[in-house]
Amino acid sequence: MSEKEVSVLFMPSGLRGQVQAGTTVLQAAQRFGVDLDSICGGQGKCRRCQVLPQEGEFSKHGIISRAEHLSELTETEQYLQSKNRLKDGKRLGCNARILGDLVVDVPEDSQQHKQHITKDVTAYDIQVQPALRLYTVTLPEPDMHAPISDKRRLQNALANDFGLPILECELSQLRLLQKALDKSDRQVTAAVYQHQQIIGIWPSVKKVVYGLAIDLGSTTIAAQLCDMNTGEVIATAAAMNPQIRFGEDLMSRVSYVMMNEGGDLAMTKVVREAFNQLASRAAKSAGIQLDEILDLVVVANPIMHHLFLGIDPTPLGTAPFTLATDQTTILRAADIDLNLHSEARVCILPCIAGHIGADTAGVILSERPDLSEEYVLLVDVGTNAEIVLGNRNRLLAASSPTGPAFEGAQITSGQRAAPGAVERVRINPETLEPRFRVIGCDVWSDDPEFAEKSAKVGVSGVCGSGIIEVVAEMYLAGIIDQDGVIGLVDGKDNSRVILDGRTYSYVLHDGDKTLCITQTDIRAIQLAKAALHAGIRLLLDYMGISKIDRIGLAGAFGSHIDVKYAMVLGLIPDCAIDKVGSVGNAAGTGARIALLNFPSRLEIGEILPKVEKIETALEPKFQEYFIEAMALPHKTDPYLELSKIVTLPPLKAKAKIEGDGVKDRKRGRRRAKV
């Protein structure tokens, strides 16, 4: 039995491989570079390497995973279970031995680098004018001869003191009002939502409440916790989207729903749980209570949007890709199982079309191309690339199926942006020798201190920006030709270009772990960039223009890539290079704008219906452009002369946050008095 080889696949990383039956889960994880925590060295003492075995057929991966494909509970595990320290079907990675094909989920708590999901806060000048405001009033004593209810006295006081209309009051808060009046000499503070409804009551004075802006991505969920008075971001938190265990990309999640009765409910449940965990973490780190959070704005792509709301996303998987709703959805947070203040509201920004989500609505809200005189191109790259093109007269939007290559996924040595991931690459065109930097280490790999300084994080894989740089550098060094074929370079030392079956690979790193860039990887990048390029070209056609005035790159992709390399590969079209730049996490910023500035929620509802949606899948030209864009651009293009990493003035007045990304450098005119 010990000679038997079995397959094991780790989620959410997607890392996989073959091991001998009898190997522990922790050993396998370490072998494949899976981020599974352990500090006792596998002695069963630290309890950090807890994993969750999955059951079912993972047909995409050719694995049928069963609980019995793990060894039985050891005494250590039984003891931990009895003490309630090993729960919900989890196993100790260092104790459980793999006996058959297996899919293993590594929960966030068991990931060493769990804190390192980077969707930073992008500074932005937001006029704080929230949907939720606090008003403190003192009610008159009740008069037995002219009996007026508590509610009516509160309504009257709010009308007299603040000129508010007669407001409805949630029943749960009416209950609190009664008690609050007793406690505090009839002085109470009311939280008023949208100028319409009293959704919070506190005895005496309550000075501040909080709101959350959440960017719900297929891979990552990122939350910004804001002070609703000042607009300041007082904490951030991010987590992996736990739906990853149901399918790594959007379409595999839709497939999961189609194949599994109740699959949508399961995914809805886990994503809402993740929201609750994020909210708890953000509240804890800011030192506030969960019930002080009263407003929440969410942006998400259409499938995440539907799954979050508990709507079946299946129709989004096939033509005509019909959304259940393309309008702003406002709900009571408790109604979708979110544990904030009992009357907290959730506002989910609207999706634009079946492939263009509320995240793009957030990008538009952040960048406001609808106010621009110039032609603006906004690109938000995830598993799909959402593309918005236009100006104050006309806006077009499309989604292009780039696949996850730009995020480092489905790349041989790819990984997500986490410590140990290669993010910068240079190849000496003379020696073909590479040097690189990894996340979590501040020196290049050719620095004498690199071995020491990188020891903690290691060199574990190549993330999205690293992939783009290495491919571009290989092209510039002549290791790949314009068609993307890897080959030997005449008259150079080709020791790093190795034959791998019938194609060549480039050895980027040869240490504890070997990082190779294969022909398959180059093809994946070519396909991704061709999809993006073709989508943009289609929109240019529709708009009837050939030149773009400004390009804004949104999201982690936009923040990390070097624009020069994006141009080398032809990811983005011609544009003055000083007019191309990152616009930060524009989707998340859009969510924060909607959270802090109520009129913007109404504005986005007016802008979106006017956006023209282009369905790339239906356009014959898209295929044509796609094929043409597979080749790499000519190296003689003038902008390739630029050699330094370009940092740009942003489209609007904004700057990347420095430091830990927690404090907002508020430069805002805070006009609204709250």
Add this chain to the structure above:
Amino acid sequence: MSEKEVSVLFMPSGLRGQVQAGTTVLQAAQRFGVDLDSICGGQGKCRRCQVLPQEGEFSKHGIISRAEHLSELTETEQYLQSKNRLKDGKRLGCNARILGDLVVDVPEDSQQHKQHITKDVTAYDIQVQPALRLYTVTLPEPDMHAPISDKRRLQNALANDFGLPILECELSQLRLLQKALDKSDRQVTAAVYQHQQIIGIWPSVKKVVYGLAIDLGSTTIAAQLCDMNTGEVIATAAAMNPQIRFGEDLMSRVSYVMMNEGGDLAMTKVVREAFNQLASRAAKSAGIQLDEILDLVVVANPIMHHLFLGIDPTPLGTAPFTLATDQTTILRAADIDLNLHSEARVCILPCIAGHIGADTAGVILSERPDLSEEYVLLVDVGTNAEIVLGNRNRLLAASSPTGPAFEGAQITSGQRAAPGAVERVRINPETLEPRFRVIGCDVWSDDPEFAEKSAKVGVSGVCGSGIIEVVAEMYLAGIIDQDGVIGLVDGKDNSRVILDGRTYSYVLHDGDKTLCITQTDIRAIQLAKAALHAGIRLLLDYMGISKIDRIGLAGAFGSHIDVKYAMVLGLIPDCAIDKVGSVGNAAGTGARIALLNFPSRLEIGEILPKVEKIETALEPKFQEYFIEAMALPHKTDPYLELSKIVTLPPLKAKAKIEGDGVKDRKRGRRRAKV
């Protein structure tokens, strides 16, 4: 031990007495005339006599009740428990022996006469114009080139086909819309609430939905299930208010809350459960599904109103008797744990003041004194009497603490109106011999067939209308004097007037059970009628009038009492006797009006703030009038000449339902097309 005497109190009847330790609960119930079902004669076979022993200090009754004051489970009971036929702590009344002081709850299911709670449907000409309407539309096919969401296509279809505004749609229904469109060639029916919101979606055509009008009384909860298209009452259901086990009258329930942490939550829970049971029964009897009920209107007195909504009623127990809200409350039924359609709405009509509830709002909505040229007096007698006086120019309202005597409670031989209860009494002024009728038997007690015909129901007590008649007849026969003192009548056969300690009693019936009217009973009736009279007189003072044009008596009291006797006792003031009459269950009718006629909900919200509230407890004159009203009126008053039972034309066109009270004799102009 067998010589020990112990106290036992039965709820909800309030019947009590002493028994020897060792007596079974069923024997005790039979001895005191408690309505506890049994058909096997106490052999432990029929399982009908199930009772629920209560634990706690019932200090008002001087009883400390403990579970161990009942004998241990018998083998029969253990067997039934094991078969799940004896649940939730219940005991078999014929098996459980009373060993110590005990309070026992007789659940509704164990009451023989459970079906005989009479709050009948009062016919009423209602213009059917509901808050909830159904619209069937066929949506256009989705167009990939001009993507429009399901929701927006529905909104557009409703706007185009029916001229509706753009309507919000509940998330839960959006989920259903997606599925419904698949099923039915894009034809769906939407339920629209208040012209604002889509709260129901069905595939294809849905022709009718239903609504419930509920009159939530301290003692009884009565539901009318209506077809929302025609307005027809298709079923009724009624039940005891299960809160009775926490206290028989309103103030004892408030005390319960004050004395018991969480007592309000417990009462809120049981009343909502009772709503669910009523709704189930009504739906079952009408052959519809619970999820076809989408609208619900509730009327209740202020304390029931608060407890139903989960608001602490304690402030209503002490000056200044401040309501938490005096406005219409609209909620999602599911939010208060009601199991109807998932998006069904509940509208709870507003209370007027701390002692004047939404039930009175219902009476006003039913009788519309605000539209009357004449001065109208409306009296709704329960444990308190709510009094409304006025006309189109001015309305006054007050509540007067009559106590429960008019309902037969706290009267020696009193009981609620159920089969076997004496409801009509005549005393021959020559012989002082009484004759009477009981509910459930259609002949008088002096009829030769009475013994046979009454055998099934027995003669178990005297209900409210019976009490009033017997006291009035005793007065007319000279057995009591104008001060209410029972005494021997000169020159007559006084064999029915017996000395009972230091006072006399009148023996109304001497059969299996002896029914006596004691001096204490006369005092209770005097106090009740004095309170009512004083309240009315106070309102007359305020209004500056001495004569009333019309008097409407609402509720069971108004339906059952003979107006002549009410006048003999001075319950109601001078008025032409043909202008006095029952207005039926006006509170329940008001609820039905609000259910079926949406504009009336808005109207009542406008009328109530204009009603002047008189707090009787604060009026020095009230005490004065109260003392003056203790005496009985002079027998020379002209209206006492009338000798027949008066039936009156109603204030508005309406008539008492005949038969089983289920079918509404709809005579309505049904103007609104639904």
